[in-house]
Amino acid sequence: MCQCCAEKKDIYLPELATVMDAKAMNVTERYLRLAMDDGPFDFVPGQFVEVSVAGIGEAPITISSSPTQNGGFELVVRKVGNVTKAIHNLNKGDKLGIRGPLGDGMYPVDEAKGKNVVFICGGIGLVPQRSFVNYVLDNRDDYGEVTILQGTKEYDQRLFTDEVAAWDKRDDVQMLETIDLPDKRWKSNVGVVTKLIPMIKSELKSAVVLVCGPPVMYKFVLMSLEEHEVPHENIFLNLERKMKCGVGKCGHCQINSTYTCMDGPVFRYSDLATMPEAI
Amino acid sequence: MSKPKIAIFDFACCEGCQLQIVNLEEELLDLLGGADVVEWREAMSEKCDEYDIAIIEGSITRLEDEERLKLIRSRAKILIALGACATIGGINKLKNNFDDLDEVKKCVYGKDANKPHLATQPTKAVDEVVQVDAYVHGCPIDRKEFTYIMRCLLMGKEPEIPEYPVCVECKAKGNPCLWEYGQVCLGPIIRAGCGARCPSNGFRCFGCRGYIDNPNVDAAKDVIDKFGLNIDDLKTKMVLFGSRQEPTIHG
Amino acid sequence: MSVKKIAKKDFVEFVETLIRKERVFGVQAKGDRFDFAPLESAQDLRLDYDVTLQPPKKFFQPPAEVLMTFEVGGGYQSQYDDEPFVLLGVHPYDMVAINQMDELFSQDNYDTHYMTRRNNATIVACDVAKPSENVFASSMGTAVVKSGYDVLLTDIGDSYVCEAATEKGEKLMAAAKKAVPADDAALKSREAVWAKNKKGLNRHELKCDPAYLPKLLAKAYKHPVWEERAKTCFSCGSCNQVCPTCYCFNVQDDVNWDMKTGKRERAWDGCLLDGFTKVAGEHEFRKQRADRFRHRIYRKGMYVPEKIGGQIACVGCGRCVAACLPDIANPVAVYNRLIDDLGIG
Numbered sequence A: 001m002c003q004c005c006a007e008k009k010d011i012y013l014p015e016l017a018t019v020m021d022a023k024a025m026n027v028t029e030r031y032l033r034l035a036m037d038d039g040p041f042d043f044v045p046g047q048f049v050e051v052s053v054a055g056i057g058e059a060p061i062t063i064s065s066s067p068t069q070n071g072g073f074e075l076v077v078r079k080v081g082n083v084t085k086a087i088h089n090l091n092k093g094d095k096l097g098i099r100g101p102l103g104d105g106m107y108p109v110d111e112a113k114g115k116n117v118v119f120i121c122g123g124i125g126l127v128p129q130r131s132f133v134n135y136v137l138d139n140r141d142d143y144g145e146v147t148i149l150q151g152t153k154e155y156d157q158r159l160f161t162d163e164v165a166a167w168d169k170r171d172d173v174q175m176l177e178t179i180d181l182p183d184k185r186w187k188s189n190v191g192v193v194t195k196l197i198p199m200i201k202s203e204l205k206s207a208v209v210l211v212c213g214p215p216v217m218y219k220f221v222l223m224s225l226e227e228h229e230v231p232h233e234n235i236f237l238n239l240e241r242k243m244k245c246g247v248g249k250c251g252h253c254q255i256n257s258t259y260t261c262m263d264g265p266v267f268r269y270s271d272l273a274t275m276p277e278a279i
Numbered sequence B: 001m002s003k004p005k006i007a008i009f010d011f012a013c014c015e016g017c018q019l020q021i022v023n024l025e026e027e028l029l030d031l032l033g034g035a036d037v038v039e040w041r042e043a044m045s046e047k048c049d050e051y052d053i054a055i056i057e058g059s060i061t062r063l064e065d066e067e068r069l070k071l072i073r074s075r076a077k078i079l080i081a082l083g084a085c086a087t088i089g090g091i092n093k094l095k096n097n098f099d100d101l102d103e104v105k106k107c108v109y110g111k112d113a114n115k116p117h118l119a120t121q122p123t124k125a126v127d128e129v130v131q132v133d134a135y136v137h138g139c140p141i142d143r144k145e146f147t148y149i150m151r152c153l154l155m156g157k158e159p160e161i162p163e164y165p166v167c168v169e170c171k172a173k174g175n176p177c178l179w180e181y182g183q184v185c186l187g188p189i190i191r192a193g194c195g196a197r198c199p200s201n202g203f204r205c206f207g208c209r210g211y212i213d214n215p216n217v218d219a220a221k222d223v224i225d226k227f228g229l230n231i232d233d234l235k236t237k238m239v240l241f242g243s244r245q246e247p248t249i250h251g
Numbered sequence C: 001m002s003v004k005k006i007a008k009k010d011f012v013e014f015v016e017t018l019i020r021k022e023r024v025f026g027v028q029a030k031g032d033r034f035d036f037a038p039l040e041s042a043q044d045l046r047l048d049y050d051v052t053l054q055p056p057k058k059f060f061q062p063p064a065e066v067l068m069t070f071e072v073g074g075g076y077q078s079q080y081d082d083e084p085f086v087l088l089g090v091h092p093y094d095m096v097a098i099n100q101m102d103e104l105f106s107q108d109n110y111d112t113h114y115m116t117r118r119n120n121a122t123i124v125a126c127d128v129a130k131p132s133e134n135v136f137a138s139s140m141g142t143a144v145v146k147s148g149y150d151v152l153l154t155d156i157g158d159s160y161v162c163e164a165a166t167e168k169g170e171k172l173m174a175a176a177k178k179a180v181p182a183d184d185a186a187l188k189s190r191e192a193v194w195a196k197n198k199k200g201l202n203r204h205e206l207k208c209d210p211a212y213l214p215k216l217l218a219k220a221y222k223h224p225v226w227e228e229r230a231k232t233c234f235s236c237g238s239c240n241q242v243c244p245t246c247y248c249f250n251v252q253d254d255v256n257w258d259m260k261t262g263k264r265e266r267a268w269d270g271c272l273l274d275g276f277t278k279v280a281g282e283h284e285f286r287k288q289r290a291d292r293f294r295h296r297i298y299r300k301g302m303y304v305p306e307k308i309g310g311q312i313a314c315v316g317c318g319r320c321v322a323a324c325l326p327d328i329a330n331p332v333a334v335y336n337r338l339i340d341d342l343g344i345g
C-alpha cells in the first residue's frame, strides 16, 4: 500500500462480528443478533450493513433493531440465494464479516418529531421499518399519533408476532394487520395492505408516511396516499436494488444518477421525480 | 463431515472432458483430497450405488441410456452435466440436423468419426432427460472453471456461471475483434466462462458453451450485412453447436 | 516545472536506461493494432500509435484483481498491488479519463485499491501523432490535456518536447541527460501540434458544445432513439469493456482447495450486460436492452458529470465505436440524432 492510502481504511474490508443469538422465524426467515468484535456500532434507523460470509460473498441487509436498544443489532434474513442461505447456517458464537452501517438515506427520525407517523409494511418490509417503529416507541413523547399497517401474504409468513401483538395492545399505537390469503387461524382483515389505509384513525394529510414492501406494492400504496392528499415530501420509500460494493463505486444499485447504497435506501418520494427508474 | 462421494459417468462422447479432469494433475489430488471418487471408468473401476455428486459426461442417444441416467439421478444429491455433449447435446446433436453426416463427423471428430455411438436415434442433452443442478459448459470443458464449480458445490454454494457472452472476456483480454479480420465469430451470443479461449488464440468462437440466455440473433444478421458476409456463413457456423437451441437464424 | 527538448535517438537511449531501472509499460504493436504492454526494449515503444486496443485503465483497475484474502470464519486481509511503475505513451483523451477516474475513486469513499496503483504510477503522456479511425476528442475538448500526467511528450519532428509537470516527472526526466531546455521554436512547434489536434482528432463531429449534453439528455429520456438502436444490441458489453471511463465492477469470492482460505476478487462488469441489475428472485430493474443502452449514454453524458463537476464522461477515444459490431454504440451518432430532433437550447 502507498503512503497516502496507508492512512485510509479499506472500504471493502469487513470487520468481524459475532452471532450473539440466532433463531428461525419461519421457513424462509432467520433472525440474528450480532455484536461487533471491536468498537461501538452507531447507526440510524433505515441504514443497512453488508453482511459477509467468507467464501460465499456479501449481501446488503437492513438493520432491524432500533439504536435505542442495547446489546448489539438485529438482522432478519430471507433465504433466497447463496449468501442468504449461508447466513441461515450461522449459529450463536459464529463469526461473520460486517461493513457499515451504510446508506445516507435514513428514516427521518428528527423531521418526523411532533408529527403523526404512519408505517405501511408489506411482507418482509416490516423488518427495516421495525427499526424506526421501535425508535419512535422508545421516544414516544417526541412523536404524534403512531399507526402501523402490516400486510402479509400467508399466515405462516407473519414476522415478529409477539412484538406486533404488543404494539397492538398499546393504546398509543394503532396497529392494523391484514392477510392476503388467510386460513382458518386468521380472524382479522383480509386482502392487500392498501385496504387498511382508509381505516387509519389519525390525520394522514400532515403525517409522515413510511413505506416498505415488495416493488409491486409501491404503486398501489402511492395511489391511495395520493387520494388522501399526502404531500410527496412527507412520504418515504425504502427501495431495493442489486448491490455489490455498498459504497457508491460498483454501479449496480444505480437508479438513474442516484446510488441507492449512498443516497438510499430510504428516499423521499418527492425526490424520486427526477428518477424515472425508481418505481 | 465425511468426504462427499463423487461418481462420474460417461454416455455418448469422446471422453475428452474426462481427459481434462485427468489432466488436472495437481488439482486433481486436491479434488480427491476433498472428495471420494467412487465410480470413474476412466480412472478407476470400483462400482458404488450412492453418491453426493454425480457427474454426467456425454449426450443421451439410446433408450437404455435414458433409463440408466434416471437411475443415476435418483441416487445422486447433485447432478452435474459435464461438457457440451451433456449440457447442450454437443456435437452429437449434429445428426439431428444433417442427412449426410460423414463429412461433418470427419471434420469434427477426425479419426474418431466412426465411433459406433454416433449412429443412433435423436440425441438429447442431459437436461432433456433429468433435472441438472450444475452445468460445466464447453467442448472440451475449461479446467479452471471445472475446479471452481467443484469447490463451490463442495462448499454448498451455487456456482456463478457467466450470463454474459464471450466478447466480455475477449475484450478483457485486449484481443482485437476477429470480425474485423473476416472471421464469423459467435462470441456475442455465446456464454462466456472459457476465458475467450478461441479468439485469444486467433480462432473464431464456434459456440461450444451454448447460447447466453437471451441472445440477439437478429443483431447477428445485421452484423453479417455490415461486414459484407453471407447469411449462410453464419448459419453454417451456428449449426455446429446451436442446432438444439431455439433461436436459430432465419433468412 | 521544466520544459525540455530531446532528440528522438536520445529519447530511445533514455527509455533504454529507464527499462533497466524501473517497471515500464508502454504502447507497442499488437498485430496490426497497438496496446499497452510490459516494455522490454525501447525499440518496441510506438509513440506514433493511433489508439490502443485497451485503455490504460487496466493499470489502475485491472480486469480482475484480488481485494482481500480471508479465512472461513476468521478475518479478512486487504491485498494491495503496490509496485511502482512507469506508463509510457498515454494519449490526452485517456489522460483526461484517468483524471476523471481518480476523482471518482477518491471522492466520497476513498478506494485504496485503485489509489494505491494510481499513486505508484508515473505517467508519461504523449500528444497524438496519428489520429485513429474513430477518435472524436476534438469534439469533446480532450484532444490536449493540461493536468494529471507527470511528463507530457510532444512529437515535433526530429525531437520530443517533454514537459515535467510534477516532482515525479522531474525525477524521471533527470535521467534524460541529453535533454536541453526547450527553445522558442520547439515550444512553437508544440503549440502547432496542439492547435492541429484540437481540430483534427474529429472523425465524428458532435453538433453541440459537450457542456450542453446534460441539458440535451434531460429532455431525451423517452426519445425513440433508445429503442431503435438497442434493437440490434447484443448486450455484449464490448462498449463498456473498452471504455476508459467505464468502471463498474462485480465482486466474487473463491476458496482454495483447503476450503478454509480464499480470496475476494473484483472484476470488470458492464451496465449493458443482461443481469447487471438482476436481484435474487429474478427481478431485473433494467430488463430491456433499450433501458441498458440508454443508461450507458446517460452515464457518460449526465449521471457521471454530476459527480465530477460537469465534465462529460466520454473522452472521445472512439473505442466503443470500433468495438460495437452492430455499429450502434457511437455516442456522437446518438447525441447528434437527439440534436436533430430536439434542437439546441
Ligand SMILES: Cc1cc2nc3c(=O)[nH]c(=O)nc-3n(C[C@H](O)[C@H](O)[C@H](O)COP(=O)(O)OP(=O)(O)OC[C@H]3O[C@@H](n4cnc5c(N)ncnc54)[C@H](O)[C@@H]3O)c2cc1C
Pocket: A048, A057, A058, A059, A060, A061, A062, A063, A076, A077, A078, A079, A080, A081, A082, A083, A084, A085, A127, A128, A239, A240, A241, A242, A243, A244, A265, C278, C279, C280, C281
Ligand atoms: C438496502 C437493502 C436492504 C436489504 N435488507 C434486507 C433484509 O433486511 N433482509 C433480507 O432478507 N434481505 C434484504 N435485502 C435483500 C438481500 O440483500 C438479498 O436478498 C441478497 O443480497 C441476496 O443475496 P444472495 O447471495 O442470497 O442471492 P444471490 O441471488 O446468490 O445473489 C448474488 C448477489 O447479488 C446481489 N443481490 C442479489 N439480490 C439482491 C437484492 N435483492 N438486493 C441487493 N443485492 C442483491 C448481492 O450482492 C448478492 O450477494 C436488502 C437489500 C437491499 C438493497
Ligand code: SF4
Pocket: B013, B014, B015, B016, B017, B018, B057, B058, B082, B083, B084, B085, B086, B090, B091, B138, B139, B140, B141
Ligand atoms: S464436450 Fe467435447 S470434449 Fe467433452 S466429451 Fe463432449 S465432445 Fe468430448
Ligand code: SF4
Pocket: B166, B167, B168, B170, B171, B175, B176, B177, B178, B179, B185, B186, B187, B188, B196, B199, B204, B205, C238
Ligand atoms: S473476436 Fe469474437 S468474442 Fe472477441 S470481441 Fe470479436 S466477436 Fe466477440
Ligand code: SF4
Pocket: B138, B139, B166, B190, B191, B194, B195, B196, B197, B198, B199, B204, B205, B206, B207, B208, B209, B210
Ligand atoms: S471461445 Fe467459444 S468455442 Fe471457444 S471455448 Fe469459448 S465458447 Fe467454446
Ligand code: SF4
Pocket: C239, C242, C243, C244, C245, C300, C313, C314, C315, C316, C317, C318, C319, C320, C321, C331
Ligand atoms: S463512450 Fe466510447 S468514445 Fe466515449 S470514452 Fe467511452 S469508449 Fe471512448
Ligand code: SF4
Pocket: C232, C233, C234, C235, C236, C237, C238, C239, C240, C272, C293, C323, C324, C325, C326, C327, C328, C329
Ligand atoms: S451497444 Fe454494441 S458494444 Fe455495446 S452491448 Fe450493445 S452491441 Fe455490444
Ligand code: FES
Pocket: A242, A243, A244, A245, A246, A247, A248, A249, A250, A251, A252, A253, A254, A259, A260, A261, A262
Ligand atoms: S452497491 Fe455499488 S454503487 Fe451502490
